[in-house]
Amino acid sequence: MKSIIKGRWVIFSIWLVVTILLTVIQPDINAILRQQGQQGTSSNSPSVIASELLKKMETAKGSDNLIVFYDEKKISDDEMEKIEDSVKAIRSSSSELGVTDMIDPFSIPDAKSSLVSEDGTTLMVSYKLDNFQLG
Known part of the structure; x- marks a missing residue:
């Protein structure tokens, strides 16, 4: 137990490096879905509709x-x-x-x-x- 407490900064550093590394190398799920013939986000989903609405509103x-x-x-x-x-x-x-x-x-x-x-x-x-x- 004492070794864990003494090495807490080492453990934290390793955990932080692994987290950053996995975040950087994670695959693009939408690209994978497109390659397999599946559509990522449908054009009639609320988030896509809201995004298009915002784009129209920002032009004025x-x-x-x-x-x-x-x-x-x-x-x-x-x-x-x-x-x-x-x-x-x-x-x-x-x-x-x-x-x-x-x-x-x-x-x-x-x-x-x-x-x-x-x-x-x-x-x-x-x-x-x-x-x-x-x-």
Whole structure:
């Protein structure tokens, strides 16, 4: 037992070198799968779709912003209508305000599940603000 305690730095060093060595020489699993005729990550997997979405979003210039509406009980239908009217007003004045892109649950129903919380207390509107309009 004393020899293990005395040699702990040697054991740690060996463990570290082996870990680094194995990390460096590990095979590329995706390349092996492609060689055997199997596809690595499918084109309809969530990670690939998200990556493509991010690439598209990064092409637009401006700063990403988020408007969050919250009611601790639940956003009522009346409040939801007022929010929708406000979003429509922002969208109609987007050129004057410098808003270049807007994602909201009213004009894009598919985004509703991502922008409205399950309990109905929170609603988000994502928009891109043109940096040149800020100056």
